[in-house]
Amino acid sequence: MKKIMIPILMSIAIFTIFIPITTTLTTYLHPVVLVVLFFCIFVVNLAIYLILTKQQVWIRRPFLIAALILYTLSLLVLLFMRPSEPAYDNSNLVPFKTISLYLSGNADWFVSFYNLTANVGLFVPFGVLMAVWTRRFLTRAFLPFALISCIEITQLLTNRGSLDVDDLILNVLGFYIGYSLVPIVRKIVEIK
Numbered sequence: 001m002k003k004i005m006i007p008i009l010m011s012i013a014i015f016t017i018f019i020p021i022t023t024t025l026t027t028y029l030h031p032v033v034l035v036v037l038f039f040c041i042f043v044v045n046l047a048i049y050l051i052l053t054k055q056q057v058w059i060r061r062p063f064l065i066a067a068l069i070l071y072t073l074s075l076l077v078l079l080f081m082r083p084s085e086p087a088y089d090n091s092n093l094v095p096f097k098t099i100s101l102y103l104s105g106n107a108d109w110f111v112s113f114y115n116l117t118a119n120v121g122l123f124v125p126f127g128v129l130m131a132v133w134t135r136r137f138l139t140r141a142f143l144p145f146a147l148i149s150c151i152e153i154t155q156l157l158t159n160r161g162s163l164d165v166d167d168l169i170l171n172v173l174g175f176y177i178g179y180s181l182v183p184i185v186r187k188i189v190e191i192k
Contacts, residue, residue, distance in 0.1 A: 123171045
C-alpha cells in the first residue's frame with residue numbers, strides 16, 4: 001500500500017489542477033470519461049514512480065481481470081453513450097484526413113489534443129495485455145485491426161459514432177505501443 005500512496009496523491013493533485021479543462025469533456029462525452037482519465041493518470045504516475053524507485057508491484061490475477069473488465073466497459077460507454085446524442089451521419093474512409101485536420105490547427109486545440117491522445121492512449125493497455133497473452137505474430141498484428149474495425153462498424157450501424165479510418169489507425173497504434181511497453185511493464189509489475 002505504501003508503494004502506491006505517492007502516485008495516488010500525485011494523481012489527485014494533477015487531476016485537481018486540470019479539472020477546469022477536463023470537465024469540458026463531459027459536455028460531449030459521458031461523465032465516465034473523468035473516471036477513465038483519473039485511472040490513466042494514476043497508472044502513468046505509478047509506472048513512473050516504480051521505475052524511478054526501482055520497485056515492483058504485485059497484482060493478483062482476479063484483480064487484473066476485474067480491472068480489465070471495468071476498463072473495457074468504461075471505454076464502451078465512452079464510445080457508444082454520448083450525452084448530447086449528436087447525429088453521426090458522416091464517415092471518413094480517407095486515411096489521415098481527420099488526423100491532418102487535428103494537426104493543422106484548424107480545429108479546436110483541446111478537441112484535437114484529446115481525440116489524438118485518447119484514440120492512441122486508451123488502447124495501450126489492451127496492447128500490453130495482448131502481448132502478455134499471446135506471442136503469435138499474426139494474432140498481434142491482425143486482431144487489433146479486427147477488433148477496432150468491429151467497433152467502428154458498430155458505431156456506424158447504431159449511429160452512435162462515426163466510421164473513421166483514422167480512429168482505426170490511431171487505436172491500432174495504441175495496441176502496438178502497448179506491445180513495445182511490455183519489457184518495462186514486466187520490470188515493474190508481477191502478476192500472481
